[in-house]
Amino acid sequence: MARTERISLAQGSGGEPMQRLLRELIWPVFANPILARQEDQARLAFELQPGEQLAFTTDSFVVTPLQFPGGDIGSLAVQGTLNDLAVGGAVARYLSCGLIIEEGLPVALLRDLCLSLAKTARDAGVQVVTGDTKVVPRGAADGLFINTSGLGIIPAGINIGTHRLAAGDSLVVSGPIGEHGAAILASRQELAITGDLRSDCANLSPLIQTLLPNAGLHALRDMTRGGLNAVLHEFAEAAGATAVIDESAVPVRPAVQGLCELLGLDPLQLACEGRLLAVVAPDHAEHLLQCLQAHPMGQGAAIIGRLTPKRNVPVILNGLYGIERALPPVSGELLPRIC
Amino acid sequence: MEQQIAEIRIRGTVQGVGFRPCVWQLAQQMALRGDVRNDADGVFIRLFPPTQMHRFQQQLETHLPPLAHIDSITTRLLPCGDIPQDFCILDSTRGHNRTQVLPDIATCERCRSEIFDTRDRRHGYAFGNCTHCGPRYSIITAMPYDRSHTTMAPFRRCAACQHEYVQPLDRRFHAQPIACAECGPRLWLAAPDGTELARENAIAVAAQRLQQGQLLAIKATGGFHLACDASDPCAIERLRSLKHRPHKPLALMVRDTAQLRAFARVSRTEEQLLHSPAAPIVLLDMLPASLPSALCSGLARVGTMLPSTPLQHLLMAALNGPLVMTSGNVEGAPPCQDNSSAMTQLAPGVDALLLHNRDIRHRVDDSLTQVIAGRPQILRRARGYAPAGIYLPAGMQDADGILALGGDLKNAPCLLRQGRAHLAPHLGDMENPQLQRQLHQSLEQLTQLLGCRARLIACDPHPGYHSRRLAHRVAQTQGLPLVEVAHHHAHLAACLAEHRYPIDGPPVLGLILDGSGLAPANSPHPIWGGEILRADYRHCQRLDGLPAVALPGGDQAAREPWRNLLAHLERWQPEWAQTAARLPALQDLQQQPLHTLRAMIQHNQNAPLASSCGRLFDAVAALLGATPSRQSFEAQAAMHLEALAQSATAASLPGFDPGSATDMLDLTGLWQQLLDCAQSEPPARTALWFHQALARLLARRLQALAHDQGCTTLVLGGGCLQNRLLQAELSTALTATGFEVLIPHQVPANDGGLALGQAVVAWVRREAGHG
Ligand SMILES: [Fe+3]
């Protein structure tokens, strides 16, 4: 296929053009023995040891632009799903991959994105074992949508989750927040934003493996859509507690802060794709922080606040001069409040 | 033949105001027999002989005690076998509560003179009061209003006070907070670490320290003040940094109007307002260069009040000049309400605290008012006014149990009860979680004190409002219906209700000018703030309004006025960079990241469209260099623009061509002529030109639409009406053409009045009978 070639609707028809696309582009990229069998399903042999559990998750990825500083939709589609497995303590094994391609997407770009996806999976030691490809008419999708599902194993003895959250727990972030969201905004040409903004997207699994031995670790969450704000609300709600955050302790890079001020956005609401929030018993918090900071992906980690007995609002920011502000949950549209 | 006796039932503000002694005295003078007592319905009188009933009523109405107000009198004749031998006052009986809760009342003239009278037993005592004055709402814990239901309950009346309390002829007959130095609350001056510095002479020592430039926290009736010498710039700077309030004007307290005249102009109405029972802060025109500039940072008006308690009278008398008297809190947090919170929050920043041992049950801030066209206008409704009932229009007598939560800024909730609207005292910005809790408490206190169960909840529809979230939670937990009332309809309805506009009156036209409120779902732009509406209590329809302009950065545009200047220029004068480049503000504007801002506007990246009058004022203030690039308090830019305009002479200003009044409102012409004016006239005159031009543009369009629609009543509302110049220009233009113009006076034109509008609209929609 020529470099200037674009995906046509016919390639989604199921006939010969589609077979060519699969044969020439998709299969070579993902090549592995299970996929090579070309069955309608992946057949996987699992032998679970006593106490082990299967973990299974799915996520769809929609991002504009498809490539951005620090990553692309391909790497994101793998990392996002791996992170969802990892925050439950699981070791990821297999992925599925569904591609929904908009008619007219340059074939070369599709190949690059698929290569990125495959490489990210390989680097993480997981195989893409089943998949699907669809082509939809112009306007029915935005370039490329990807859905991935992931299968992993939670080793025996791991017990983390929202059921363990308790008032008094410390809240720890693994690094500066909002960098993925900021990078996506900055890479939108028309906004003409300058500054050193790279997505933080990453596979959190290696970092999380170093945290799991910590007996005080209660829960982990990757801060994706809705950013830190959304996770704080989710955790506060689940714990029946109020999260009190020391605003000045939340790490935000100056470039992200600057962009937020210019656009009138709140860094707490910007998505991250390679940062997590850990909730840990207070007497284990220091140790967890040291573990995080010892790992390359957690160098910017910080204790940002704690869960306190429930008050009248779920999340409170302790700001300058000790003035408290209620942090409203993320709502669909930003509408000015000041009258 | 069996004899008859007259029974008189009186409802209204008739308890705790010296009503029964007044009745007793009249009966004595007229040699009548019978009795009088308080009950949950008001006051109940039996009178013999009944032939005198009519004359008695007339006498009563002309001799009412100053704080009393009669809603209704009903009478009947009953046979009575056992006619009383004399006239006496009976104990209260209980029942379903229909009486009123009074606001705190400033010290009356007689109580004031007593504390300065060396022969009086209350000489120098800081907590005296009588039936005609003193604390009420701030100390009430439950109804009926009895001492045991106030924070005076722990103090036992001494024999002398007891004597005054039971003497019908005494000014203190049944004055519940009655007290003297022997038996009442005590004052002391504390160091920041809590050590007592002075007791007997606490006021004298406090005054001395203030005079030396020290900062004091002073416990008042409904909260704490922070105070310092108003002539001492260093003390003012310290106070500002303690409060984290760099620029917002600070209120002053003066001993008397003589002291006031040294630095402000005071009209008769303003003087009356200062001396009224509410004793609010009044915004007065300052005399040039009469006060340290740090007080009002370049604004031409200063908020001033007179002492309203014996403590304040004694303190001011011990000083030889005005005090800065500002609320005892850090900007954004609720003012302190008890000694222990003052010790933790205020003590570290002050030199001493003047404390007392009477608890504050309800926080009540100082009210803020201004006089415009000879009429007082309340801008912040609190001490002296709240939660007194406001009479609703005829046809709303049955409105009861409607609880409205108001907006998110300048929040004050409102309860409709038995045909009256009770607005709770101003609370503040709901972003603070403690203030959200106070709002929640305030809802419970209103309903409990007034003995009225909420049956219907009303709120603003803005999805980001904390007040709305709370309203939904309250409605859900109590299983009550909830009505969301559009922001600008609520503004309009509040003004209608205040003026008792008939419930079935024809639709009116309203001009509502504010910063921003959520537009109804059918609006082409999400935020309103400069609307011409056709409305009654039930319906509201937009006929026209300021055209929508982007707010680049959303709320950030409300903080940074230059963003609005850019948005307006891009919309109305896209060639601005070439045509008006000589203006310094436009040169500054070019230093901003214009590419990004333009893209935000063009691609609607957090740049919602809003028809906001407040942001238009921000834009013009930025154009004329009247505002810092970032405001440190709300409406800073607009206040500076108004002050600038007021410093100008109107003689031979350039004309203004408003275009055709039959076309939809458009700002192209206004901006074109404004830029021309700015290039030929000094900023002050341009500011004045803008006020006049905008008022003219809006007034003409409003009139044209009113003619079209056959409306004769016009309503003005919204926070921008606090701008005296704009309000005066608008009301002059409209009244001159024969319309009846309704303007908010008793209830704030800003979001502090929203809850009243929400409540009446909710009631009319859900419960009013369909006639
Ligand atoms: Fe408003």
Ligand SMILES: [Mg+2]
């Ligand atoms: Mg996910």
Ligand SMILES: [Zn+2]
């Ligand atoms: Zn008095």
Ligand SMILES: [Zn+2]
């Ligand atoms: Zn006494």
